[in-house]
Amino acid sequence: MxxxxxxxxxxxxxxxxxxxxxxxxxxxxxxxxDWIVEQGFAGILxxxxxxxxxxxxxxxxxxxxxxGIFQQIKAIRDYAKNNYxxxxxxxGLLKSAITARLLGKTVAGFDKDSIREKAAVWFYDRKxxxxxxxxxxxxxxxxxxQPLGISITPEQILNKKPFLFFSDADQPFADFxxxxxxxxxxxxxxxxxxxxxxxxxxxxxxEALQQNCLVxxxxxxxxxxxxxxxxxxxxxxxxxxxxxxxxxxxxAQADLLIGNDTGPTHMAWALKKPSITLFGPTPVxxxxxxxxxxxxxxxxxxxxxxxxxxxxxxxxxxxxxIISLAKDLLADFTQ
Numbered sequence: 001m002x003x004x005x006x007x008x009x010x011x012x013x014x015x016x017x018x019x020x021x022x023x024x025x026x027x028x029x030x031x032x033x034d035w036i037v038e039q040g041f042a043g044i045l046x047x048x049x050x051x052x053x054x055x056x057x058x059x060x061x062x063x064x065x066x067x068g069i070f071q072q073i074k075a076i077r078d079y080a081k082n083n084y085x086x087x088x089x090x091x092g093l094l095k096s097a098i099t100a101r102l103l104g105k106t107v108a109g110f111d112k113d114s115i116r117e118k119a120a121v122w123f124y125d126r127k128x129x130x131x132x133x134x135x136x137x138x139x140x141x142x143x144x145x146q147p148l149g150i151s152i153t154p155e156q157i158l159n160k161k162p163f164l165f166f167s168d169a170d171q172p173f174a175d176f177x178x179x180x181x182x183x184x185x186x187x188x189x190x191x192x193x194x195x196x197x198x199x200x201x202x203x204x205x206x207e208a209l210q211q212n213c214l215v216x217x218x219x220x221x222x223x224x225x226x227x228x229x230x231x232x233x234x235x236x237x238x239x240x241x242x243x244x245x246x247x248x249x250x251x252a253q254a255d256l257l258i259g260n261d262t263g264p265t266h267m268a269w270a271l272k273k274p275s276i277t278l279f280g281p282t283p284v285x286x287x288x289x290x291x292x293x294x295x296x297x298x299x300x301x302x303x304x305x306x307x308x309x310x311x312x313x314x315x316x317x318x319x320x321x322i323i324s325l326a327k328d329l330l331a332d333f334t335q
Contacts, residue, residue: 002032002082005144006100007090008059009038010191011263012286014045015270017090017140018163021050023152024145031148034082036099043244044263047165055079059095076102089124090143092116097123108147114139133304136286158290164270166248172240173250178212182330185251185268186215186236187259188229189222194312195260197278199225203232204319205258209326214239214254216247216264256329258322260314261286269293274329276322280314281307292332294325 007017014037021033032052035045039056046054057075061068080103087104089096097120100107111127112118121127128143141152177183186202206213206229213236215226226238242250251257251267257275259265261282268275269287277287279297283304289295298313 001085003086003088004034004036004084004103005088005090006036006096006103008036008057008096009041011041011044012266014041015263015266016137017144018045018048018270019137019157019160020141020144020152021048022161022163023156024148024150025050027150028148036079036103046245047167048163049165057099073102079103086147088144088147089120090140092120094120110143133285137288157288162271164248164267166245166252168249171249172246173242176214176237176239177253182211182255183253184209184211184213185254185257186213187257187262187264188215188225189217190260190262192281192309194281194309195262195314197260197317198315199229201319203229203236205322205326206233206235208319208323210235213237216242256326258326276325278314278317281309281311292329294329296321296325
């Protein structure tokens with residue numbers, strides 16, 4: 001049997017969906033699983049032994065180059081020549097639903113009460129019910145597994161194996177790692193400014209912990225922020241620009257990750273590394289909390305159906321709470 005999973009973006013959403021693969025393959029070892037993704041995120045999926053092929057699209061480019069739609073349709077139709085028995089839209093958007101329909105004759109996705117863009121349901125033959133405000137990881141696991149007649153329990157997810165994979169060949173950060181202090185990755189930026197913990201508070205946390213704090217960044221503005229932080233504390237180092245392979249490899253070697261609710265932070269959970277995720281305007285139902293993966297949430301009340309991008313309450317999370325939790329996690333790691 002051949003299936004295609006359509007999960008185009010974004011980084012954290014793709015990570016959360018990938019957890020289902022190990023359980024599906026355990027029950028159906030001969031299942032061929034291909035994944036369709038925005039080309040900018042393909043590196044997240046790379047080297048995963050449970051994925052047979054990764055196919056990319058560039059639908060984001062259509063915002064500025066609408067004529068490119070014909071090229072994208074042709075690429076998707078070429079992928080459809082694999083003759084999939086089932087296509088699963090794990091995204092739940094109109095563009096992902098159309099992509100899924102172009103890929104195969106039988107398409108599964110969320111039902112109308114479980115989805116943000118309800119028009120997407122028109123393209124599905126099989127519909128999966130799961131409350132929109134349910135845990136994001138549970139939703140992803142359900143929409144991928146249920147159409148295959150497979151059940152994935154929360155207990156299985158809690159006991160998952162690490163499921164991000166990388167090559168050891170290129171690790172440009174190796175010289176930044178410490179052998180006598182804990183290596184702590186700091187994730188300081190995300191897509192919304194209101195989701196970002198203040199840089200000066202990250203500095204205070206780094207100063208209190210006095211460990212080897214490694215700041216990652218993705219663009220010039222984030223690099224500038226990271227460089228400012230490094231001028232404020234000798235414990236902070238600015239990482240070189242990392243691709244997805246390097247990012248996965250770095251997090252896999254870290255002792256702790258502290259970061260905003262964004263993709264690289266969720267990679268720590270996927271790699272079973274200790275982490276503290278900081279939440280302001282987004283719901284903590286986006287993650288699983290474990291013995292080593294903790295969250296700190298501001299006091300604001302979040303409506304998962306309508307997120308408030310003007311909610312800057314993340315800044316109210318105290319440095320002392322982060323420091324205390326980090327020390328506990330590092331102490332457990334040492335034991």
